[in-house]
Each structure stands twice: as C-alpha cells, then as structure tokens.
Amino acid sequence: IGIDARFNIDPPLSKGVVDRHNWDKFIDFIKDHYKDNIQVEIKPNYINFKAGEHPKLPFKGHKFLRFSSKVSGSTAMTSGVERYINTVARVACVHFGSHVKYWNEAADQYSIYGWKKVNESIRSYEQPDESKLPTSIAHFINGTDPLKELEIPLFEIKNIPGKGKGLVARFNISSGTRILCEKPLFTVRGAKSREELETMLVAKLKAMSKSSQRQFLSLHNKSPGKYPFSGIFKTNALPCGSSSPISGVYPTACFINHSCTPNAHNSWNSNEEDETIHAIQLIKSG
Structure with a gap:
C-alpha cells in the first residue's frame, strides 16, 4: 500500500517511423543523462531504474504505457524514485508534448490504464517483435493503416492456375491482421442424404435474393451431376465453429484455398454469427 506517481503516454505510440524516431531520441537522451548513475541499468530491451518499484522504459516505444512507482514509504523515499519519475516525465514532455499524462495519487489523480493492461505491456518488453511489413507508405511513416481506415479490401478474387478461383493479397498483410469477416449465405444443420440436402438447398435458394443466388452458384462444384446444389454445398461449406453440426456457405471465404x-486462420463468432479470417503470418502481395 502506498502512493503512486507516474506518467502515461496517451494515446500509445505507434510502430510508425515518426514515433519510433522520437522514442529513440528520447531513450538516447535518458541513457546519456544517466550514464554515470549506478541506479540506472541498461538491459538488452529496456532501461531499469533500480529505485522504488524499479520503473522501466522499453526500447520499443509502442510497448510503453506507463512509467511508475510507489513514492511513499521509507524505501521509496530513500531511493529517490520520485525524482527519477519527475525527470523522465519532463524529458518525455519535451519529445511527446500533450501525449504525456503525469499524475499522482496524492493529488487524487489516477491512470487511464488498468494494471492488467500495464503489466501485459511491461512483460512484452522482453518479447521480440514479429517481423511485419507495412502495407503502405502512410503505415510505415505514421503507424496508421489507411487501407483499414478506408475499408479498402486487402484481397481480390482471381483465377489461380490449377486451383480455380482464389483470394489473392493485393497488399502485404501483416500477421494478426483481420482479412475478412462475413456472414454465411445460409447454414445447414446436421448430416443429410444428398437427396434431402438437395431439396433443402432448393428451398433455401428460392428464398434468397438474386445476387445471393448468383454468389452461391459462382462457387466451385467438385461433384457435378444429379445433385448440383448439394455438390456446391459439400465443396464449399465450413463448420460454424469447431466440431459444430452446423455448416455455412460464404460468398467470399469459400474462395480461400x-x-x-x-497463412491464415478462420474462427466462428457465435454471438455475431459470422466467420472471421486472420493472417497468422506475413502474407505478401500476390
């Protein structure tokens, strides 16, 4: 129990080159300022201040949320941790201006970030970043992704030699990026005979709009013949969740080979009743 003093950066810094450059300058200044101070320890991935609760500054600015420590009690008072917090906060203000939010519990001022989120960010200091290529110049410079903000599709449907139609990346897609989220054209529960399934699909197609019908009929059928609709369904249907008895047919996700x-993973959201596709590694354009 004690009184905390600290500063946050809000909003958090991005991975863009501008924020990276400013953070690197900030870290270089701190290193130089405390180069002869035995309480300031340079670790491989962060700077550790051996005072109070050992506040830390990561070398990767996008991982940083808070620099803080208890400043009350004999240990904190003796170590001079509040002096470090005040100095580092002032230097941060020079580099990041109004993004720096200094606060002190003694003045009834409190953080916007919860401890769970802060502790996760601190643990990430030791973890290497995944290699991610920016999808655009703006993404590289500012850390923002205009493709996402403008809802520009990351993919296009193209003919792939030997595989029919498939989804092809239009831009570099970083790991963790949501590629697609869509609802099924329709769903079917449980296993059925081909004849039963065909009858059910005819009824479902009749109830669909013309555009949805065309989307369904444009999908590949690896078993053409007596039951064309069930052939399309069995070729393309995806389970609505792991081991689910319900399967759905999707207008776009079904083109994923x-x-x-x-390089991607699909997951079913039972609350929203839609399928989401995320990249699980870097997907290069084309």
Missing part, C-alpha cells in the same frame, strides 16, 4: 501450411 486449402494449404497444409496455412
């Missing part, structure tokens, strides 16, 4: 070494 199978791979034994996948």
Whole structure:
C-alpha cells in the first residue's frame, strides 16, 4: 500500500517511423543523462531504474504505457524514485508534448490504464517483435493503416492456375491482421442424404435474393451431376465453429484455398454469427 506517481503516454505510440524516431531520441537522451548513475541499468530491451518499484522504459516505444512507482514509504523515499519519475516525465514532455499524462495519487489523480493492461505491456518488453511489413507508405511513416481506415479490401478474387478461383493479397498483410469477416449465405444443420440436402438447398435458394443466388452458384462444384446444389454445398461449406453440426456457405471465404501450411486462420463468432479470417503470418502481395 502506498502512493503512486507516474506518467502515461496517451494515446500509445505507434510502430510508425515518426514515433519510433522520437522514442529513440528520447531513450538516447535518458541513457546519456544517466550514464554515470549506478541506479540506472541498461538491459538488452529496456532501461531499469533500480529505485522504488524499479520503473522501466522499453526500447520499443509502442510497448510503453506507463512509467511508475510507489513514492511513499521509507524505501521509496530513500531511493529517490520520485525524482527519477519527475525527470523522465519532463524529458518525455519535451519529445511527446500533450501525449504525456503525469499524475499522482496524492493529488487524487489516477491512470487511464488498468494494471492488467500495464503489466501485459511491461512483460512484452522482453518479447521480440514479429517481423511485419507495412502495407503502405502512410503505415510505415505514421503507424496508421489507411487501407483499414478506408475499408479498402486487402484481397481480390482471381483465377489461380490449377486451383480455380482464389483470394489473392493485393497488399502485404501483416500477421494478426483481420482479412475478412462475413456472414454465411445460409447454414445447414446436421448430416443429410444428398437427396434431402438437395431439396433443402432448393428451398433455401428460392428464398434468397438474386445476387445471393448468383454468389452461391459462382462457387466451385467438385461433384457435378444429379445433385448440383448439394455438390456446391459439400465443396464449399465450413463448420460454424469447431466440431459444430452446423455448416455455412460464404460468398467470399469459400474462395480461400486449402494449404497444409496455412497463412491464415478462420474462427466462428457465435454471438455475431459470422466467420472471421486472420493472417497468422506475413502474407505478401500476390
């Protein structure tokens, strides 16, 4: 129990080159300022202040949320941790201006970030960043992604030699990026005979709009013949969740080709009743 003093950066810094450059200058200044101070320890991934609760500054600015410590009690008072917090906060203000939010519990001022989120960010200091290529110049410079903000599709449907139609990346897609989120054209519950399934699908298609019908009929059918609709369904249907008895057919997700070494992962949201596709590694354009 004690009184905390600290500063946050709000909003958090991005991975863009501008924020990276400013953070690097800030870190270089702190290193130089405390180069002869035995209480300030340079670790491989962060600067550790051996005072109070050992506040830390990561070398990657996008990981930083808070620099803080208890400043009350004999240990904190003896170590001079509040002096470090005040100095580092003033230097941060020079580099980041109004993004720096200094506060002190003694003045009934409190953080916008919860401890769970802060502790997760501190643990990330030791973890290497994934290699991610920016999708655009703006993404590289500012850390923002205009493709996402403007809802520009990351992919296009193209003919792929030997595989029919498939989704092809229009831009570099970083790991963790949501590629697609869509609802099924319709769903079917449980296993049925081909004849039963065909009858059910005819009824479902009749109830659909013309555009949805065209979307369904444009999908590949690896078993053409007596039951054309069930052939399309069995070729393209995806389970609505792991081991779910319900399967759905999607207008776009069904064009994603199978791979034994996948670069994307699908997941079913039972609350929203839609399928989401995320990149699980860097997907290069084309």
